[in-house]
Amino acid sequence: MHSTKRFTKTDLARRTHQVVDTVLSGQTAVVESHGEPEVVILDIVDYWILCAVMRYHANSPEIDDAEGLSESRVGEASGAQGQFDLVNAYYLAGAISLSRAAELLEIPPMDLRTRYTRLDVPLRTEPEQITEVVADAEGAEAW
Numbered sequence: 001m002h003s004t005k006r007f008t009k010t011d012l013a014r015r016t017h018q019v020v021d022t023v024l025s026g027q028t029a030v031v032e033s034h035g036e037p038e039v040v041i042l043d044i045v046d047y048w049i050l051c052a053v054m055r056y057h058a059n060s061p062e063i064d065d066a067e068g069l070s071e072s073r074v075g076e077a078s079g080a081q082g083q084f085d086l087v088n089a090y091y092l093a094g095a096i097s098l099s100r101a102a103e104l105l106e107i108p109p110m111d112l113r114t115r116y117t118r119l120d121v122p123l124r125t126e127p128e129q130i131t132e133v134v135a136d137a138e139g140a141e142a143w
Helices: 009-014 016-024 044-058 071-076 079-092 098-105 109-118 130-142
Strands: 004-008 028-033 036-041
Touching: 004 009, 009 016, 009 028, 009 071, 016 028, 016 036, 044 079, 044 109, 071 098, 079 098, 098 109
Parallel strands: 004 028
Antiparallel strands: 028 036
């Protein structure tokens, strides 16, 4: 379940550490001024996921779902955001499973699933192809 914690600008200035801890625990911090929201503070991984999903929907890339997605290709992506863009594009296109996306992003599968649920990213929980089943089994075995 997603929860939001509200802070004033004064709270943010005086209790920055508490605000950051709140965000790192899976909550969103909304900073208000005179009772009106002004700023939202997100965990960096949530931010990367949201940006990747928006980029995917704004400009859907060509995905070869028969090819899959290798660790080396993800490693070649430009920075963390580039890796999240690439992996999430393959996931959203149905070319890789949630488990494979988690493996490529080096995030525990349940953590990624929780983040996707919290951020309203569509969940694909069943493999669509036999190659996904094999890749998931290999990933689970390696984990």
